[in-house]
Amino acid sequence: xxxxxxxxxxxILKALVANGRLSNAELAKEVGLSxxxxxxxxxxxxxEGIIAGYxxxxxxxxxxxxxxxxVEVQLEHHDARSLEVLTxxxxxxxxxxxxxxxxxxxxxxxxxxxxxxxxxEEFLREKLFxxxxxxxxxxxxxxxxxxxxxxxxxx
Numbered sequence: 001x002x003x004x005x006x007x008x009x010x011x012i013l014k015a016l017v018a019n020g021r022l023s024n025a026e027l028a029k030e031v032g033l034s035x036x037x038x039x040x041x042x043x044x045x046x047x048e049g050i051i052a053g054y055x056x057x058x059x060x061x062x063x064x065x066x067x068x069x070x071v072e073v074q075l076e077h078h079d080a081r082s083l084e085v086l087t088x089x090x091x092x093x094x095x096x097x098x099x100x101x102x103x104x105x106x107x108x109x110x111x112x113x114x115x116x117x118x119x120x121e122e123f124l125r126e127k128l129f130x131x132x133x134x135x136x137x138x139x140x141x142x143x144x145x146x147x148x149x150x151x152x153x154x155x
């Protein structure tokens with residue numbers, strides 16, 4: 001069973017969310033610990049799965065895929081196999097950034113990064129619409145990202 005997070009653990013998590021490139025020494029200084037206990041806490045949170053991994057946020061606009069599109073997907077059937085087929089197909093597509101299984105008016109919510117309306121059309125026609133069992137999709141274009149965080153650390 002995972003150990004309950006204390007104030008220092010939460011400060012470590014918040015510091016890492018703000019800057020995942022902090023060295024252990026920098027992190028320890030920021031949260032008021034010496035290096036060894038800081039490293040032990042980080043290691044424990046990694047082992048317990050609280051820290052699931054480390055990544056780099058990219059500027060998609062600078063990479064030529066600056067349009068973020070949210071795609072709502074409805075399936076014909078709601079059996080386990082249909083859900084699995086769509087999930088596996090979308091997970092293999094690099095421009096699909098996030099996949100959510102939903103409750104409500106649609107079955108899946110996809111977040112994709114593409115290059116303009118042509119990129120959206122190609123994604124829909126060449127990738128999404130080829131998945132068997134798809135009933136309907138609806139695309140919503142993001143005008144601008146107003147907030148982007150990698151994670152939320154509750155107090």
